[in-house]
Amino acid sequence: MALILAAAPVCMMYLTWLERKVIARIQDRVGPNRVGPYGLLQPLADGIKMLTKEDLVPEGADRLCHFLAPVLIVVPALFLFTLLPFGPGWVAAPLKTGLLFFVAIGSLGTLPIFMAGWGSRNKFSLLGAVRTAAQLIAYEVPLVLSLAVVPMIAGTLNLEQIVWAQQGRWFIFTPWGAAGFLILFTAGLAEVNRTPFDLPEAESEIVAGFHTEYSGMKFALFYMAEFLSTLALAGLASVLFLGGWWGPLLPGFLWMGIKTFLLVCVMIWIRGTFPRFRIDQLMEFAWKVLLPLSMINLMAAACSAMIPGIAGDLAALALLAGTFLITTQLWLIAKPQLTKKWSSRIVEQTWDSS
């Protein structure tokens, strides 16, 4: 218990350092290099700076909401780490319903964000908060559905036994596993508000979104929760699809660490590479592409489990590829028609007024 409580924040601090270093390299900069060798003490310096900043609460704000939000957002993020198995038997809470509990705790993060936005009594905060709520619930659905294929094949919700079930073949090397992993990763990026899905804190549109009115340590706590859930998401993806602690030569917990680290690096890479989504693209991508894809993924998993041999896998693959093509085409074709409808409406209005 104490180990998790101590290790998770330290990991998170160095994750901020890693992210800044990697992003700097991608953007052809050096990144933090003044405090300590290679800027390794930068997170500590940041922490001290955050501690010595004034804590402002805007006038007319809901003070209780404003205070509770940063506290409540960190606690569920910490909970996630009690459920992840880092090696055989290395899990703090080996719940039988581990996966379901993980999802339940993970989706609690929406509420404090909305509290923060509503409690601040600031227009940007409220905009950020409603956007967050819309985005998180939109991506929650494909996320949960993509997770459901794992218990189908593993036959259990216990995260440790799910890893045991991957002894021969990691789930990512099956068609449904690969699709599930991609859906989980995409929806997960949206769940933890990372680029390209970082609309809730889009600084070029709504200042800083839900944490516009936060300063000092409370502001740092929001970042802490975000990075902690990023880590937990990478951990969950490696447990469910990348075979957890399985791997040659090295001890199990190291493999788990390596896989998590690599996934986090990919997320940072994505942040350094992709521009932000527009809000309509964001919502429609979730509801029109990811949702049917994750539904079909359930059928694909059923196919490869029911039909023996390679035929089942091929059928699953065909099903998934077909759905992806159809949904993306439907999604993209629908757009110009919409704009046409819009423009005609605008023309009619101008005619009426003139």
Add this chain to the structure above:
Amino acid sequence: MSDRLIYLFLGLFGLAALVVPLLPIVLARFIAPKRPGTVKRQPYECGMEVEGDAWVKFRIQYYLFAILFVIFDVEALFLFPWAVVFKQAGPAGLWAIGIFIGVLMLGWVYAWQEGALEWE
């Protein structure tokens, strides 16, 4: 370890985890400077004077998506128990859940047709 013990552990962990955010906040209360001012306490609006209240009505569309979310999330909740026993349930279970998902997807197609999924 039985499940009850684990839940006890999780409860205790929740209490202990409160320390992580509360400790720095309390610490900051002693260290951080306090120089309040009326201008400082105004909500941030890009440096302009504050206009109107922030607590306003927001678009109906958010509620629409929230309702859709509730439908599909409850569905996901039904899917998990089926997923666990999927191999024992066999084709009969698959048919049952197929009809269940099919009905929901009909509703989803209807929502798309009605334009509920368009973000304007």
